[in-house]
Amino acid sequence: MKVRIKREIVTMGKPDIDPLASAGTYVEPQDWNALIADPDTIVIDTRNDYEVAVGSFEGAIDPKTRSFRDFPGWFRNERERLLSVGTGKKTKVAMFCTGGIRCEKSTAFLKQEGIEEVYHLKGGILRYLETVPASQSLWRGECFVFDQRVTIGHGLIEGTYSLCHACRRPVSSSDRNSPLFEEGVSCPACHTERSDAQRESYRERQRQEELAAARGELHVGAVRIGQGGSEDNVSRP
Structure with a gap:
């Protein structure tokens, strides 16, 4: 340790x-x-x-x-x-x-x-x-x-937002309806911040996570909410 x-x-x-x-x-x-x-x-x-x-x-x-x-x-x-x-x-x-x-x-x-x-x-x-x-x-x-x-x-009580697994920003229901939103890949806030290569990498991670979930497993590269910081010590890219 x-x-x-x-x-x-x-x-x-x-x-x-x-x-x-x-x-x-x-x-x-x-x-x-x-x-x-x-x-x-x-x-x-x-x-x-x-x-x-x-x-x-x-x-x-x-x-x-x-x-x-x-x-x-x-x-x-x-x-x-x-x-x-x-x-x-x-x-x-x-x-x-x-x-x-x-x-x-x-x-x-x-x-x-x-x-x-x-x-x-x-x-x-x-x-x-x-x-x-x-x-x-x-x-x-x-x-x-x-x-x-x-x-x-x-x-x-738990709110109405989900999390963008690319940038870890909160995503509203209207954000999810945006053409810039892609599950596990991008949201309206981060779409222009990522390159095509990065988004393709996120797509592959998302595919692997979905395959693992279908098998009842946790993908080793899955994004874990809360991972990497405390409630008051996290910034975004």
Whole structure:
């Protein structure tokens, strides 16, 4: 067994930041709505673009990052514009992610940048969807998760998305009806990102998986959902 020591559990490119010492203030799910409804609160979704596309909190800012490493640069570039909103009182920043891991790091980063009032959703989106009734929820859409469910909704009920096995992005029912979608080969999001040779390789893998499934076996090259990363430490090609 090989053991690899990583400088960061969640890769932000800021190994000097200590979330245990300087993370933002936790906000319980039942108190979250009041915080993000405050006009002096900026709400930032710290997840990657393909996750935000599936669902987010009403009014949240989407940094459109492809990797968590992009977040510090995005904030520094947008800082002046972000902090100019509100009624003129001291601006509060509220941040959230899937399970709370990324926010430990991102809120500590903002505090290091001199932002005093920084908050994050305790337990992340998952705990919010588990505990806040749908009738009171400010969440819109579904939440991408890094397991076989792909997405979930309120009550942590499995959602309506499947997974593209070429790029591992979530695929909606309308995506599956696109001429750019081919099971195991491509989806509308990644079709132009792959070469003909790559797509042919994926087709062969898909054929082998289907043959193995017909025999009641698992193909050795099958794509396993959740393989290769944790819920808060995965980026897309």
